[in-house]
Every structure is written in structure tokens, then in C-alpha cells.
């Protein structure tokens with residue numbers, strides 16, 4: 001089974017006691033895997049947050065949705081926000097629909113287009129929008 005080191009987030013074997021990448025002791029942390037991943041969304045390195053966003057979407061960890069939404073909205077790093085928006089698309093949680101819709105209309109076209117794609121992925125995109133909603137929604141891609 002594939003697992004990830006909770007220190008450097010490289011792939012490790014779930015039987016490994018020590019991470020072959022960073023030599024961290026993998027037996028010390030007794031939080032559940034989901035808890036570790038969610039905790040790592042607050043990692044100080046943007047590259048790590050970006051990777052965790054992807055992983056959370058890949059692993060369908062729905063408990064992480066509120067934290068991923070916070071990153072999508074407020075992370076100072078543009079690529080973390082992009083990764084968070086993509087993760088929300090992968091997680092397909094209806095709780096994120098309002099946020100995705102708001103960001104899909106923001107001035108930042110890069111983030112807006114990513115948010116629009118995720119909105120489509122969760123089934124709340126332009127195609128499924130009601131008439132009153134489409135009136136004010138202009139994608140400018």
C-alpha cells in the first residue's frame with residue numbers, strides 16, 4: 001500500500017518505519033492519516049500546501065473541505081489557491097459551490113478559470129445554472 005511521509009510528503013511504503021526521503025521517524029505520529037493530511041494544509045512551505053491540496057482531492061478526504069476552501073480563498077500563494085480550487089473540483093462537495101462561484105467571477109482571470117472548471121466538475125457550472133444566475137454570470141476566458 002502506498003502511503004506518504006507526513007514530513008516531506010514523498011511516497012513511502014506503509015511498512016516503512018523511517019522515511020527513505022527525509023529520515024523522519026514514521027512511527028511517532030499517531031494521528032490518523034486524514035488528520036495528518038489536514039494538519040499539513042497549514043504547512044509553511046507553499047509547495048507542500050500545493051501538494052497536500054492535490055493529495056486531499058486525490059484521496060477524497062471530505063473532512064478537509066473547509067480547510068481547502070480557506071486556502072482557495074485566502075492563501076497568499078497563487079499556486080496554492082489554484083491547487084485548492086482544483087482540489088475542490090475533485091472533492092465535488094456542494095459546500096464549496098458558493099465559494100467556487102464567487103471566485104469564478106473574481107478579477108483574477110487565472111483563478112477565475114480554474115474555479116469555473118471546478119464548479120462544472122461539481123455540477124454547479126454555467127450549464128446547470130438557472131436563468132437568473134446566467135444573467136449575471138459572464139465568463140471572460
Ligand SMILES: [Zn+2]
Pocket residue numbers: 005006007008009010019020021022023024
Ligand atoms: Zn519524509
